[in-house]
Amino acid sequence: MTTSTPPLREAARAVLLDAEQRVLLLRYEENGGFWATPGGSLEEGETYAIATFRELREELGVDEKAVELGPQLAERSKDHLVGGREVRQVERYFLARVTESDVDPSRATQPDNIRAYRWWTPAELRCTRETVYPVGLADLVTAVSEGRTPDKPVVLAG
Template sequence: MTTSTPPLREAARAVVLDADDRVLLLRYDESGGFWATPGGSLEEGEDHATATFRELGEEFGIGEKAVELGAQLAERSKDHLVGGREVRQVEKYFLTRVSAADVDPARASQPDNIREHRW
């Protein structure tokens, strides 16, 4: 029996801190619910930094000018289910700073099954 390698899915995630150095976490309503940092997969031709800005805009309506993008903090690879399909996800994590007042899920254009958020 041969095993196949799942398709590669590149993702960008934001470790979001506010002025009090609180970390923003989201609870996604997928696979029974789980907590994670904001982010998602790269679109065609997009780099990780651009995807980080886009994802924060989609999930919270935060404009690029309201986000202070810092250094890449980490990278990890994991097998992950997306829409019931297994993928090998490679995630790059970026330090970002935003004002807590700018985080408003009601402004999200693509809430991605986000159930709640907490600092």
């Protein structure tokens, strides 16, 4: 019996914080509905930084000049279906800071299946009954808000 590893799909995601240390999450309805950080797969020849800027523009209408891009905070690997095909998605999460007014979904060029967006405090993330990805995001946002940016990227679950 042979088992094969699904093809690799690299993705860049933003832990997008405002001045009040709230994180912006996007709402999707598939798979029972969930909230997730903005981001997506790298295009050919892109760096993670360029992909992060592109995804913020495409999904939220954020101008690259308005984004203060920080270090990679975390990484997550997950096998899942994309377009009906199983892939092993490896996501790198980068700290990004904007003002709330820099986010303008009416300027988004590819809003995909985003149903809503919302700014969350770490306390709201901890007490919600809704599904939020990645697991461990509340702890990560709390650490960054308190000035405890990880020295090296942390590994997040599911």
